[in-house]
Amino acid sequence: MCRFVVYKGTSPVELSHLLTRPCHSIINQAFDSRLRLDRRRPMNGDGFGVGWYDSVYDEESYQPCIFTSITPAWNNVNLVRLAEKIKSPLVFGHVRATTAGSLSLDNCHPFVHGRLMFMHNGGIADFPLVKRKLQADLPDVAFNKVQGNTDSEWAFALFMSKLPDPSAKSFTTAMLRDAMFKTIASLNEYAEEAGITEPSLMNFCVTDGETVIATRYISSKTDEAASLWFSSGTTFSEFGGGGHYKMSKADKRENIIMVASEPLTFERADWMEIKTNNMVVVTPKMNLLQIPIVDKFYTPPSDPASLTRTTEFAREKGLLVPRNMEAMEGEELES
Amino acid sequence: MCRFVVYKGTSPVELSHLLTRPCHSIINQAFDSRLRLDRRRPMNGDGFGVGWYDSVYDEESYQPCIFTSITPAWNNVNLVRLAEKIKSPLVFGHVRATTAGSLSLDNCHPFVHGRLMFMHNGGIADFPLVKRKLQADLPDVAFNKVQGNTDSEWAFALFMSKLPDPSAKSFTTAMLRDAMFKTIASLNEYAEEAGITEPSLMNFCVTDGETVIATRYISSKTDEAASLWFSSGTTFSEFGGGGHYKMSKADKRENIIMVASEPLTFERADWMEIKTNNMVVVTPKMNLLQIPIVDKFYTPPSDPASLTRTTEFAREKGLLVPRNMEAMEGEELES
């Protein structure tokens, strides 16, 4: 049961507005029982990571900086202090529950290679059964990159292997998009070859510092994927105190696009759900596209079957978060 | 919102049966949202500690061993491994939320001096306003003992100062009991002098390896204290799998006495609530006494006012836990 958030803006955001100050940041959600449905490991206290790009673009070397920790995010004094000082136009944040892999900095998302940054919310079903095949297919650069022991990091290595050159100085949006399609397709092939029937939850997120690709995907025709939301607007700022933030739309321009495994504000209208088995692409010019991931697990919205995906699987994994948190809160306060 | 547990038995218990295996251990409760009522900091992910005495009594040097950590207890591999190996007849366990003091080994309970071991669940109201006066009253041995910056550790130093010799090789039950009375009385005096009106929550627990003293106390005539429960029996063991434990009473003998801030089994009848502003004394011979802490905040059970203490204050602090968890669970499963 991990959580992640992506921020991409035309102007840099101070990390504190994304991570430490909002009462609905992924870090503060980490101890909010309203949203916790996974009984087995419910609070994202198993480490976190944040990655960001410089405010100034440097074509030669535009690599993200990463800060990770194995102590819980919510009382990490270094994170609190750094978040007040660092500004960035493109940020990935991730909190982790150790569904797989031990508690170790090596296992904290986001993972980085050159310009690329990658994170995952979900899990590859029966990963030990596909690990050897996946590894065998990797070129050395990807194979040797992996430091930890999570399905997520190996998925990143697989993604790297689908790019013409994962160490390149620049990527096109199409390269990243196609590599993501191929990554999901390969993971599905491995699972099929291994006879795995449990669905894999593949909410991946990758960026090269310019394009952002995020997927909401499950290898199932009948289950909902882990939740994924986006919001866009002109400014993301606090109102009224108490860590309550909202997204404002001053005009037609979209200066900010956020993608997150949970809505990060109380405002219902701020957040749109990304549909199961769709990909969101944020282009360098801040255009946002939704692209269906069409394979045997896909159901077109026109097909009535698209409405009957069940939520039990993702919910059991603690990965399904509804939008209307106000309602949930109300319910709980009454109980 | 801390939690603690005390085990005292005529035979040693393997720490795993107390800490890591039961689904209702304080460690696993740490991520169980059913019992979490404190919205502000709800999961005891801010470090933990366990202290235990040797199975073999050594009159010359019977000092407890302590293992503490600032990473959450629930995925501490060292704790899991040690708990499978270590057996002890007298164990203190504590999980912590940083209501006061920073995340640091120095701030992890239990605290130790010579034979003594001490822990606290609750908080001294407006502690900075009384800290200087408390420190001024301490002898050097107690003043210099303090390594961290929590109200709890200073309360232990104050307790030390109320003993004839805190570094003694042995203590009588009366010495420990009287020192505890005096500690609470002094803390109340300091608060009064400083004009503090918010109640302090003083669930303290101390032992010398033979006697155990635990208090359920609040410096208020109208509020309930943080919860405190005890259980006694012949064996504490798993049944049916899944980490479900129960206390069995094979005969009249009480081989095991447990005191905990929350019931540690699902069995309703296993646990008795200790009344607000009472002290529990477990003697070296395993007798269990409840002694009222009679001062201006005390209400005798015969007084109808004793029934009207309100639970809001302790509940807000995340420190009031009802017994009937089965009911709670049922409610939540429905919602």
Add this chain to the structure above:
Amino acid sequence: MCRFVVYKGTSPVELSHLLTRPCHSIINQAFDSRLRLDRRRPMNGDGFGVGWYDSVYDEESYQPCIFTSITPAWNNVNLVRLAEKIKSPLVFGHVRATTAGSLSLDNCHPFVHGRLMFMHNGGIADFPLVKRKLQADLPDVAFNKVQGNTDSEWAFALFMSKLPDPSAKSFTTAMLRDAMFKTIASLNEYAEEAGITEPSLMNFCVTDGETVIATRYISSKTDEAASLWFSSGTTFSEFGGGGHYKMSKADKRENIIMVASEPLTFERADWMEIKTNNMVVVTPKMNLLQIPIVDKFYTPPSDPASLTRTTEFAREKGLLVPRNMEAMEGEELES
């Protein structure tokens, strides 16, 4: 046996050039046996801290950011990554050996209050004997600021108490200088009252983001203080690879002033020793002044006694580092 370094420049420096890349940074010195003379605890592996101010001056809120860690600096991946990204015109770096105080983030230098940043290399002799008196003299703001249990942090609290308002938005150079004089004087008074005869090593360093004050001081008339050096120039940069840095003086301007407990380059001429019981003041305009700390432990340079201070005491503490490291290295390579 700690080590510190101060950088103040008219332009920001990337922290990596100060901390992680130079083979003679305080971090890499931390495992360089040539310079290690303290047999008891010789390698600064007990945590570190770095503090820095923004490149952009903000009169309203010009507070430093701090990054601290209790794992050794030399393999802290977060430090390595952050140091490649962060630039600052005024940096404090500190590596620590636990001569006093436990291993805890609370005990890592530099310490911060408002605009102020403070660090210490040395030790207050018999500090437990003066701690209570020092604390009693502190106003609440300083008393309550202390989170850890080191002599150094209490010395900072004492320094705060010598300022008109330690929480002020700005300070004059004279205020900081005078507060430093008073801090040393008070510590000497406390020691005298307590009958302490062992000298205290008081290499302090403080800044408000504009002025920097550093002392090389020992409360002894016959011993040398812990070593302290400075260097100034136009650029501080790598040459020839291998982490070898040097200070260049392109012209008369001094764009960079560094103060450090050890010379940070191999170049003999780069570094000047600050004399025992002197203070160095770097003004906001980058003027560098040496001011003698004239008290009963002071010997004027004209007095022949000034040449007879012995080095055993500081050397035993691991705090005396000679300049000519090339020679030392040569000797060792032969042996």
Add this chain to the structure above:
Amino acid sequence: MCRFVVYKGTSPVELSHLLTRPCHSIINQAFDSRLRLDRRRPMNGDGFGVGWYDSVYDEESYQPCIFTSITPAWNNVNLVRLAEKIKSPLVFGHVRATTAGSLSLDNCHPFVHGRLMFMHNGGIADFPLVKRKLQADLPDVAFNKVQGNTDSEWAFALFMSKLPDPSAKSFTTAMLRDAMFKTIASLNEYAEEAGITEPSLMNFCVTDGETVIATRYISSKTDEAASLWFSSGTTFSEFGGGGHYKMSKADKRENIIMVASEPLTFERADWMEIKTNNMVVVTPKMNLLQIPIVDKFYTPPSDPASLTRTTEFAREKGLLVPRNMEAMEGEELES
């Protein structure tokens, strides 16, 4: 530049006598500059581990307990406290410098599987070039066991694959010995296939709780291996204070056998060097055998070439430690 120590005794030893109290324990050596020859990473501050078996033998489940840490051993308060309490007849201790693999609990030795415990001092040359081949040869049980990313842990997985059943309840001495021979042979084959010419340093140590096997090995005909020593006697105890220990031989019986990468006492006669490319076997009955590892890198003692192995390679790696530390100390005190 790691260090390890093995203790096997007919009676349990308190871990403190092995680890924390001796001034020459591997932990205290970790900051002793006399023995530090590796300029690149010289102090074993990158984590440690200790593993031990119960004093009471349990045929059904005789698995070791492990305590590991990524903070330096010398100021780990948990280690200091536990070492005073835990007694064991068979102990492995290991301090680590990150020549390969990141700072992570997963990378701390000793590694454990079932009854088996394994550690390594040295390094597999160009390990990334052989990693894939090694992994492909592993059965799933060994492949899936690996949690970290070190050559050492993969070497343990390879060792597991050479046993009839690595999860067995018991092993014969011959099984363990043969598996060790095969492990070294396979690593040499992998290196040869990959065209690796740099020698690998393979000081391995393995036990099942009864037999102990330790190798001093290098895949070179001209270089010395990393150092390895043993000592045996009746009692290992402190004398004269100051953490000075010695091995006493009260009679012919050998109640204690220690194997260590460095002599752990000042007493010259206490320690015997194990010859390069030899294996030491300590049987369950406490017999100690030296067995040559005869392959193409072996030179019989009768061959004059056996005297001409050069020490530069192991010395450069910080892995060659001479016996006569008194002499070294004397030299250094003069310089």
